[in-house]
Amino acid sequence: MQWICDTCGGRINSVKDGWVEWQARHNEEGHWIKHSPRLVHHLPASPLKGGCQYDGDHIFKNGRNIIGDMPLDNYVGTDGLINLLEFLSDQSFELEQTLELIKRIQIPNYDLVRSYFDEAIGEGVFEPNAKPGYYGQDQINRVKDWIDAGKP
Numbered sequence: 687m688q689w690i691c692d693t694c695g696g697r698i699n700s701v702k703d704g705w706v707e708w709q710a711r712h713n714e715e716g717h718w719i720k721h722s723p724r725l726v727h728h729l730p731a732s733p734l735k736g737g738c739q740y741d742g743d744h745i746f747k748n749g750r751n752i753i754g755d756m757p758l759d760n761y762v763g764t765d766g767l768i769n770l771l772e773f774l775s776d777q778s779f780e781l782e783q784t785l786e787l788i789k790r791i792q793i794p795n796y797d798l799v800r801s802y803f804d805e806a807i808g809e810g811v812f813e814p815n816a817k818p819g820y821y822g823q824d825q826i827n828r829v830k831d832w833i834d835a836g837k838p
Contacts, residue, residue: 701759
């Protein structure tokens with residue numbers, strides 16, 4: 687599987703090259719509030735000189751947030767799905783953020799094509815029959831084939 691980096695927009699070509707990260711801060715009651723989950727290149731695989739991961743010093747200075755992060759391989763496969771579902775159970779992030787992260791990591795090719803769904807529908811690549819962003823593997827693969835063929 688491959689994924690798209692939220693910082694540079696490049697492909698993450700293997701699970702060992704990916705990193706999942708988020709920001710966290712204390713709320714007024716002293717509880718940790720997690721937000722802004724992202725999928726990025728792990729530092730050794732990053733095409734950017736400074737890396738694609740959050741800059742912890744910058745994040746702290748601009749909102750007193752800290753960084754939470756784990757290797758992508760902690761979220762891939764069946765054990766990884768359990769870890770992602772724990773995010774849902776704990777309400778770690780907003781519901782739609784967590785669901786999108788699950789789809790991006792677990793559904794083959796979803797992350798590669800998700801930004802093209804509207805355009806592909808407009809071009810007649812597939813006819814949507816589900817809630818936006820919840821398309822089946824056949825529809826996802828049609829969009830991938832359309833992109834790979836050099837979409838119009």
